[in-house]
Amino acid sequence: MEYRPEPSSSPGEVSAPWPQRWLERHRRAVDLAVLALILAYNQLVLPLTAASTTQLWLLETVSAGLGLCWLLRRNSPVVAFAVGILLAWAQLPVGPGSSVLPADLLLALLVHHLASARRWAVSLPCAALVSAWVVGAFIPVIRMGYSRLSLPTLCVVAVLWAWTAGVLKRTRRAHLAALARNTECRVREAELRHEQAERQERSRIAREIHDIVSHGLGVMVVVADGAAATAASDPDRAAVAMRRVRDTGREALGDMRRMLALLRGEDPRRRCRCQSSLRYKLKGAILEVV
Numbered sequence: 001m002e003y004r005p006e007p008s009s010s011p012g013e014v015s016a017p018w019p020q021r022w023l024e025r026h027r028r029a030v031d032l033a034v035l036a037l038i039l040a041y042n043q044l045v046l047p048l049t050a051a052s053t054t055q056l057w058l059l060e061t062v063s064a065g066l067g068l069c070w071l072l073r074r075n076s077p078v079v080a081f082a083v084g085i086l087l088a089w090a091q092l093p094v095g096p097g098s099s100v101l102p103a104d105l106l107l108a109l110l111v112h113h114l115a116s117a118r119r120w121a122v123s124l125p126c127a128a129l130v131s132a133w134v135v136g137a138f139i140p141v142i143r144m145g146y147s148r149l150s151l152p153t154l155c156v157v158a159v160l161w162a163w164t165a166g167v168l169k170r171t172r173r174a175h176l177a178a179l180a181r182n183t184e185c186r187v188r189e190a191e192l193r194h195e196q197a198e199r200q201e202r203s204r205i206a207r208e209i210h211d212i213v214s215h216g217l218g219v220m221v222v223v224a225d226g227a228a229a230t231a232a233s234d235p236d237r238a239a240v241a242m243r244r245v246r247d248t249g250r251e252a253l254g255d256m257r258r259m260l261a262l263l264r265g266e267d268p269r270r271r272c273r274c275q276s277s278l279r280y281k282l283k284g285a286i287l288e289v290v
Contacts, residue, residue, distance in 0.1 A: 027074075034109070035067050042102040049101070055094055062091045063103040070106045077117045081110045081126055088133050100137045107133070108162040115166025116173075127163035131156045209256065216252030220245050 023030055042063050050056035069084040088107055107130050115123035138152035227241035 031071060035070055035106075038102055038105055039063060039067055045102055058094050059091070059101065062087045062094075063101060066103045066106045070109060073110055073113050077110075077114045078122065081114050084110050085126070085129055085133065088130075088137075092137060100141060104137070108159050111159055112162040112166040115163045116169040117166075118170075120167055123163060123166065127159055130159050134159065212252065212256045216249065216256075219248050219252075223248065 046056060046059055046063070050059055065087045066084055069080040069087070073080040084107055088104060091101070091104075111123065111127050111130055114126055134152055134155045138155070142149060142152070223241050223245045227238040227245070230241070231238040
């Protein structure tokens with residue numbers, strides 16, 4: 001029995017390694033786990049960065065909004081990114097010490113998803129916008145001496161890496177889809193060639209059977225004419241001729257059956273020998289009677 005793989009939900013699921021297939025099957029659980037880890041660490045940092053209760057609640061709202069954008073990014077990546085980047089820019093005027101939060105890591109993840117879902121002409125400006133936000137968010141932190149220049153540089157590199165990984169993922173997915181379409185076209189072309197070959201084979205079989213039947217009937221007509229002509233003057237010869245008609249019909253019918261059996265899958269050389277033998281017998285019967 002031929003083995004056939006089960007259909008997958010995406011073009012690259014069968015060829016992907018098992019960790020990636022597991023992540024694809026449990027995408028919602030993975031999203032919730034990532035969001036829970038980031039927000040848990042964010043809750044530990046917020047009380048240390050917020051200078052007042054009002055500022056704390058504003059940062060909580062921004063963090064919750066970023067988390068909601070992360071969960072809804074699969075429905076509308078562009079809208080989710082637009083809302084997320086607006087919340088990130090709204091976070092800057094709250095205070096210099098709270099311009100960068102752990103929840104802002106979701107911006108890089110949004111860039112990654114946007115690059116994997118949309119063209120680079122859409123995702124690249126978004127990555128540049130996040131990089132500009134990183135620079136603007138770290139300027140007051142560097143001025144206060146809380147960070148060095150290497151940290152914002154590393155964050156910009158991380159955003160560009162997230163965008164590059166998303167573009168490579170989208171390119172691989174498109175390549176696998178093209179391979180699937182190419183394979184489907186090849187299979188369809190092979191099926192059409194097979195159907196055409198079957199039609200040609202049926203036509204050839206019909207011609208060969210027509211030759212056998214016409215040869216057999218021709219011999220039987222000739223022998224029957226000879227028997228009818230000699231029936232009055234030589235009844236014994238006419239009886240022999242009629243028996244020859246009977247034998248010729250039986251031989252032609254048996255040879256046609258054997259050839260049909262050979263046409264179903266046996267050696268073509270045996271089929272040719274069968275046809276040659278049939279023609280030889282029919283010619284012999286004609287020469288014997290006439």
